[in-house]
Amino acid sequence: MDDNPDIENELPERAYEMDANLVDNVLSFIETQDKNGLVTLFDQYHAADIADLFEQIDPTSRSALIQLWGKEIDGEVFAEMDEGLSGELIEEMSDELVSQVLKDLETDDVVDLVEDLEKSEQNRVIEVLDTTDQIAVLNSLKYPEGTAGRLMARELVMAPTHWSVGQAIDNLRKSKTLPQQFYDIIVIDPMSKPIGKIALSTLLRAQRSTQLVELIDEEFRTIPVLQSQEDVAYAFNQYNMVSAPVVDEENRLVGVITMDDAMEVLGDEADEDIKLLAGVGDESLTDTILVTVRQRFPWLGLNLITSIFASIVIAQFSSTIEAIVALAVLMPIVASMGGNAGTQTLTVAVRALATKDLTSANALRVIRREALVGLLNGLIFAIIIGFIGYYWYGFPMLGIVLAVAMILNLLMAGLAGILVPLVLDKFNLDPALGSSALVTTFTDVIGFFAFLGLAAAILL
Amino acid sequence: MDDNPDIENELPERAYEMDANLVDNVLSFIETQDKNGLVTLFDQYHAADIADLFEQIDPTSRSALIQLWGKEIDGEVFAEMDEGLSGELIEEMSDELVSQVLKDLETDDVVDLVEDLEKSEQNRVIEVLDTTDQIAVLNSLKYPEGTAGRLMARELVMAPTHWSVGQAIDNLRKSKTLPQQFYDIIVIDPMSKPIGKIALSTLLRAQRSTQLVELIDEEFRTIPVLQSQEDVAYAFNQYNMVSAPVVDEENRLVGVITMDDAMEVLGDEADEDIKLLAGVGDESLTDTILVTVRQRFPWLGLNLITSIFASIVIAQFSSTIEAIVALAVLMPIVASMGGNAGTQTLTVAVRALATKDLTSANALRVIRREALVGLLNGLIFAIIIGFIGYYWYGFPMLGIVLAVAMILNLLMAGLAGILVPLVLDKFNLDPALGSSALVTTFTDVIGFFAFLGLAAAILL
Known part of the structure; x- marks a missing residue:
């Protein structure tokens, strides 16, 4: 007590x-x-x-x-x-x-x-x-950076197919070059090709006279030495693996990757996605101020260019704004809602691609889904913002213009949010890289153009 | 071949x-x-x-x-x-x-x-x-949802302190209620309190006559049954653990958590951060359209409210915009750059809090760092945007107003990006929750107010 x-x-x-x-x-x-x-x-x-x-x-x-x-x-x-x-x-x-x-x-x-x-x-x-x-x-x-070859340890615990449990245990007791920790024994054929593995917990429970081949785990996966570390981490997570043998082009055992390495990669990859979506590189709190300024500069520069695009769109409607200043007051709402909706879809898509939940098998269904979600939220917010615009300036047509622009922008935001990462992924580019800037540029341009264009056509 | x-x-x-x-x-x-x-x-x-x-x-x-x-x-x-x-x-x-x-x-x-x-x-x-x-x-x-008690398995492999390696192995061979896979044996005292654990790889290498107590791993951590699953995942990742005993309030062994469970939580937590920053809840591609619309609605609603705030700021300067329409064209640039810079800082801060790299011990240094990074990037982009504003409208003072507003907004963006998550964390709220909307509202308001306010004061 x-x-x-x-x-x-x-x-x-x-x-x-x-x-x-x-x-x-x-x-x-x-x-x-x-x-x-x-x-x-x-x-x-x-x-x-x-x-x-x-x-x-x-x-x-x-x-x-x-x-x-x-x-x-x-x-x-x-x-x-x-x-x-x-x-x-x-x-x-x-x-x-x-x-x-x-x-x-x-x-x-x-x-x-x-x-x-x-x-x-x-x-x-x-x-x-x-x-x-x-x-x-x-x-x-x-081996290239970011591959299994860089992740693997070369300290291996293996046994030939013809050993018994007793022989394997005796050899483990004698060996002086074992890794500090290991979880499986890899069973190899005479050509050094791994043919299965045995968890230590299985080995311990078996009788000494049992042959190793009888204990081999049937769910056995090897990792090609040139496989990307993202895929390695994915495999460990997907198949609940604790360790996996790494093989070369001839399928010979060259190393082993354990779950702690895979877990680190998995964390790093999620971290990378978050940071890329926000336009920060591989930065950490220990970086100096100048290094940080230099790392963030290109993303801010990209954002400057894309926001100038949006400004050029607005500039085409200068005379419209001059006639109705309310447009300048309300236009950021449409653009901001589009940016937000686009980012929502983009984020879900980037994560689904990373976890391989979004594939060519269901891409069309997901695109349709995002378009419909965008359209429905567009309708809801069109009604809300339509009334706000109307009451604020007491001008019904302004409300209608706002509402229509909102529907268009949220629909397009949904489409851009799903199509941009899918296209990047199709070309084997990281779907998180720069997609945020692309999507928000798109929603800004569509938002300003739809709102100001409709205003110019209907209100003037 | x-x-x-x-x-x-x-x-x-x-x-x-x-x-x-x-x-x-x-x-x-x-x-x-x-x-x-x-x-x-x-x-x-x-x-x-x-x-x-x-x-x-x-x-x-x-x-x-x-x-x-x-x-x-x-x-x-x-x-x-x-x-x-x-x-x-x-x-x-x-x-x-x-x-x-x-x-x-x-x-x-x-x-x-x-x-x-x-x-x-x-x-x-x-x-x-x-x-x-x-x-x-x-x-x-x-046990409450999201705690170690919910994560742990109750199938345990344990041994009393007085056993030898041989006794432990013999008992493992006899036992019929072992979990499918396990990596350690937990050594307990007569009160059921875990006093250490032994990796199976260590057990296998030891002589049968060795006493278990001699093999106990000195780096031994127990998990309190009420600990949050985030903290459990953090501990597994930080200390490279493969499994850990879970103990109740009296420090008695009640279960065990293995790395695959921790890895899943770690992935989920990073996923949650990404999605919360983007204003999407715990949504997945299998959700129906209506469920998705309903989940995204509150975040879009919050964004609507915050963007109306920004519009109210703009509305105060209606007559200024009426006099100089160029202001309406250029103002989204300042706001957008602030939003982007604020999101960069916010994202780094949210991740650093999640990985416990940002703590009260270094918070002040990090705040100063972010303010300086914001200021420096502000100066750089002030010069660029100043010239663009000047050449676009051939009006030097407009360039200067843009430049000063840019410096102010990027400085404030850096401060908001670090202070908002720190304050949320201080009050034990998830620093990713809603912080994105708070930071961008802040940068929008500051951006529009600084730019239009300076313009009204200087240009009119």
């Missing part, structure tokens, strides 16, 4: 949030150059939390922290860090410190760490590795 | 995409009422792919498919389906078919399936279960 208060303390309202105390303590250890205090404190935290700490403090403190930590440095922390940041820190570290970092890491983590470095810096880091690891890392780097 | 063509066939340009042939085949089996053909075809597919197939065909075909599949129905398919859809299908199924579906599922999947059903329908489904499962499901449903 008296455990209760303790448990309450372990359950803060915000679980897992970096505590400000940790940050303060680390900063004061840096100030007093208290290395022992720092090492003792860090011992109580997971590498991922220390990586987060690095992301939370300013660049000067980061360098000072690396210096103070020195040879006690934990390489795992760099594997957990945002890639841009780990690269920056590696660049300012001595060869000695770099080798300290690398010796804690498995080769797939080293690949992750060096792949974004500049060529000369990459070479410096790789030279610090011992020869076996050098070869493994250089081999992985031969 | 002659394997090569095969492998090429296994590597279509679009891996894992539902093939249209499958859909066509199933539809033709329905037409000819060819049950054997259907069952043989489905045997070759993973339950998750059959679930996707259900999502791709229209509602009438879905019902026909269920009827044809009949008693051969595979319950796993329903666990993989979009929740809204599985609920709809269950509602139209006979008790006999429902029990056929349920007998293939573990209790956490049953909970997932029934939690969104209406009360009466929920009772009907639960009554079909056998008594042990009924109790387990009802117990899970006692």
Whole structure:
């Protein structure tokens, strides 16, 4: 019973949030150059939390922290860090410190760490590795970025088809080169081709005399080494896989991908979609101000160009606006509603494409659906905005013009929101990339043109 | 060598995409009422792919498919389906078919399936279960939706502290109530409190005589049964966990959560953020048109209200616009740039809050950073738009008014983009919910007010 208060303390309202105390303590250890205090404190935290700490403090403190930590440095922390940041820190570290970092890491983590470095810096880091690891890392780097070849680990647990459960377990006990954690044994034929896998939980429950082939999991999928990491993540998520063997063009086993890697990719991909839709690149809070300005500039520039398009449309109706200023007051409503409706459809479409729920098999049905949704919402809001326009300026025809423009724009918004990502996807472009700007330009242009054009035709 | 063509066939340009042939085949089996053909075809597919197939065909075909599949129905398919859809299908199924579906599922999947059903329908489904499962499901449903209690499985693999490796393995071989897959053994004390866990890969490598306590993983985390599923997913991702014991308020073991459940939540949460930012609820392509219209309506309604705010601001400057129509032409540019810049900042902030990279420890630094980024981009685009305004209308002061309004609006956009989600989060509201509408209203109002106000003061 008296455990209760303790448990309450372990359950803060915000679980897992970096505590400000940790940050303060680390900063004061840096100030007093208290290395022992720092090492003792860090011992109580997971590498991922220390990586987060690095992301939370300013660049000067980061360098000072690396210096103070020195040879006690934990390489795992760099594997957990945002890639841009780990690269920056590696660049300012001595060869000695770099080798300290690398010796804690498995080769797939080293690949992750060096792949974004500049060529000369990459070479410096790789030279610090011992020869076996050098070869493994250089081999992985031969595969294109973003493929299974870069994700996979080369530490494998495999067994030939003719072994029994007992032989497999005895060999596991003897082996000295196993990965830290593994979940399956891959069964291979004499040509090194994987023919199935056995979950450790199955292996443990079987009798020692059972033959491995009898236990093979029938739901067995291999990952081609050149498959994109999005597809790898999709497969893990879709088929609830914990690990999967990676094979080369000749179907020979070359590596293994585990769920933690796939989970990271899955998170990254969703993150990328969100950010691309909002017109931000692969940016993080640790980027400097100038880097951020430079990253956001092209998207704002694109938006400037597209909004100038909309202005050119408005400019064609200058004399109409001069005659009825109410049009200038009301026109942003039509454009804004269209932009919003278009973004709704676009977002649903981009996510459905990412999860492969939207395919050529149902595209036509979805297009029709979005057009109808746009039309129906257009009708509803046409009635509302029609009355508002009428009462605001006491001018029934203005209400009717607003209403008709609203219907047209929401219908077109629905169509643009679904067609733009489908067309981008058809041409193998990322449907999230720039589609937001395209759709809102379209709805702005249609919105202003429909409203002002109708006004010019009917009201003047 | 002659394997090569095969492998090429296994590597279509679009891996894992539902093939249209499958859909066509199933539809033709329905037409000819060819049950054997259907069952043989489905045997070759993973339950998750059959679930996707259900999502791709229209509602009438879905019902026909269920009827044809009949008693051969595979319950796993329903666990993989979009929740809204599985609920709809269950509602139209006979008790006999429902029990056929349920007998293939573990209790956490049953909970997932029934939690969104209406009360009466929920009772009907639960009554079909056998008594042990009924109790387990009802117990899970006692925990609030979206907590660890709902996610966890009750099938546990545990061992007391005093066992050796050999005893543990022998007991695993004897046990008949183990979950299908598991990755760890949870070691518990006599009070049922988990004191550590052992990965199966560690257990397999150890000698039979080794005591379990010697193998316990020191990085051991328990999940409180009332913890939110977002936090559970965060912990799995942050600490690379494969499974975690769930404990009640007295710290006693009550269940276990595995990575596949956490991965699903992680994907759902990112999806939710994207959709909330775009003003769409939890909608999917299988929703009917009317449901979709109803779901999108409130967001469009909110947008209507906020855009009317912007119009009211414009209306204050009617006489200014009447005097200089160029203002009506150019004003959407300022507003649109502000909206875009605000959305960029907002999106980065929402994601950083979700990944706990943005906390009270670094909030001030991030706010300052966003203000500076806004200011710098404001200066750059002020120069560009200033010249455009000047050349377009040959009127230098118009360019200056545009430039100053641009600086002000991008600065304020940066501030709104970071402050709105921070404030929502402070009040424990979802920072993605409605923040998009708040930020763009803010930038529209500031944009129109700054531009038209400056114009009225300077140009008239």
